[in-house]
Amino acid sequence: MQIQQSSRDGVAIVSPRGRIDTTTSGAVEDTIRHLVDGGARNLIVDLSGVEYISSAGLRVFLVLAKRMRDLRGKLVLSGMTEPVRQVFQLAGFMALFLVEPTQDSAFATFTRA
16 A cells, blocks of 8 residues: 655645555555545545445545535545445445546536635
């Protein structure tokens, strides 16, 4: 699991690569928690490099969505691969998140009036 971080015009971007499962979900959660604790309120998680997500990974995103909502932040998921999208759909999570096909389209949601 690799996790890249960047920012663009005040939007934090986290790009995990690999599998988000029981072994790696803690690293993803810690990375995102550190950003949010540091003040990030606009966040994109680019899932284009994630080929698999388990229930442990889904829990990370559920907790993140609740935290961002409580902080009045904005979370956008981008670039979901088909296997990841299927897991989110089967779990009924698609309605809980703003999902965009690309990182650029996700970024555009922060600049729309």
